[in-house]
Amino acid sequence: MSVERRLRVGLEASASVVDVDVDEQLRLVLDRGRRRRRLVRVATVAAVAAAVVAALVLVPRALDRTPRTTEREFTVTRVLDAPRQLVWNAWTRPEQLARWWGPRGFTIPLDTISIDLRPGGRLRATMVADADGTRYPVDMVFREVVAPQRLVLAWGDPHRPVPPEGAGVATVTLTDLGDKTQLVFHQSGGNTEEGHANAEAGWDQALERLAEYVAKEAAP
């Protein structure tokens, strides 16, 4: 018998012993199909819900932000010639803050400074322009206080920004380098586009003043 003939006859004969309960199989398949449908439906509902949340929450939030203050941020990094605890004190004690806070050409009268050093507490101060006496009040909230390494300060109301400063967040990170301390100042938001350049320049000067101040304090 040729291979081909054996295949035709042999396969047919073998398959003929495979009997099947069609009704039982049909029930199983319909059941599995329904379960799959339900899974697909649940997944679809979840996807639609996620899309709706995105549309309702994220999109307005993005729109809300764009026209008022352009999302801006900057980082200033400095290595200070002073141990970390000393730098921390300069940030958190009013009499020391008064020595360096603000750009050059500004003074912060000690009696305008109040510091409630705890999460949710406030930092208030008033910068006075040496040239003409114009007063610039500062009102911030401590979001995080992790002595002696991390401060997070927030200000403003995202829904009612007060020109020229909108809402913003500043994060100060102090890294212990032994005799020295690395300071990273990061600010996000908080300024209109125009005010932004001023803020960065202002902080750059303030941190320069801080560097001079703590170096003098740390000197023997």
Add this chain to the structure above:
Amino acid sequence: MHGTGAEPWQGADDDAFTWFFRAEFPAVLKTVWLVLHDRGRAEEVTQDAFVQLLLHWPKVVRYQRPDAWVRRVAIRIAVRTLRRDALGRLLERGMEAPMPPAPVDVDLLRAVRRLPPAQRAAVVLFYFEDRPVSEVAQILGCADSTAKAHLHKARQRLAELLGEAVADVS
């Protein structure tokens, strides 16, 4: 009826699917069994294929031949299963699987089990389902020439195996 909450295959479609299922499921199961040589796995794979068909039923009836469609899916799953377990568990289990009672050509089945998955599928579709090469190719998802090559190699190998087997007996 296509009332609220009705599944797409309910109503008229439900009847059509049920009718098709009763007509084709046993045939597809046999084909898959001839490829897999494992009753349990063959049932699983055939069910998988028909579940797929059920989910795509409205489109498949409208635009394609459901019998070819469901075989293509079933063979694809079966061949994938065989390849995955090619040198492993399933093949060994297939080798040792109890043979159906006489008058089955046991030597032939043993020889078919030693063919690579795609060749096995091609042989079953061509000799058992009696399909032309073009349809075998379509179901396997390959070119006609590839299907022809599968069949050619399979025949050679089987002749070799069965020749030995016959010589051993006599």
